[in-house]
Amino acid sequence: MKVRVEIDNELTDKEIVIKTPHYDAQVAALYQSVQKSFGQHQPLVFYKGASEYYLDLSEILFFETDGRQVLAHTSHDQYVIHHRLYELEELLTGRFARISKSAIINLDQIYALTHSLSSTVVRFQNSPKRVYVSRRYYKALKDRLERRR
Template sequence: MKVRVEIDDSLTDKEIVIKAPKYDAEVAQLYDAISRQSAKVQSLVFYKGDSEYYLSLDDVLFFETVDRQVHAHTVANEYAIHHRLYELEMMLTGQFMRISKSAIINLGNVFSLTRSVSSVVVKFKNSSKQVYVSRRYYKPLKDRLERRG
């Protein structure tokens, strides 16, 4: 089976097409897996106070665990989310990446990496928010950022 990604700036939404000589068990399984994954990602609910919010994942800068609660950070706000980081890591593919035991970032919103003797800090576009990268994740993060641009 070949896997290919095509980038088309004229598209407004993502589309997945499965091309096969016939509809068989493998195609059905692949279709079901993609459909389930897409439904999971689209069903993320963000909570703040008594309200539920349905945000675009593009607006999320990063997810972070603080005191056993996972928070989603946007440029202006912070929301609680009722998923564990390991669940989010499985649900969010492509533009998201784990960078420490307690954080997953949106690679599309990364502005800079600042490296010092003791740490690496990720800074985000149009925001003063930042998050630390574990040494273990620095090289894979740097590689992913270089490939994207």
């Protein structure tokens, strides 16, 4: 991989371009790393009733689907968000992880994982809310939590 810096006095803002013959896991990781480093993500707007809310992502416990809507849960409230889960999964890298086909969780908000023969439940501190981890995503979640220690 080559790394190059070009100075262009005509530019008004910094620009990073990744040139590659094909998109692979290494390019995806590099792209996500650059986005995370510079905080480049579109601001998320949350809705409740007729009001729009701009919440800090650290307040979000998890996102889940309910019918055709995607809900963002905080410790004592829930909001509608006009993104699909797969879009949120791409936007929210780092501290968020997919735990089922219908949920994405904030790893910083996990208080406890309760594993039984039939399911794994995630509990949150200072909140009665709980969410289930599917068997398919359990190992990836466990690995991410181990790496964060």
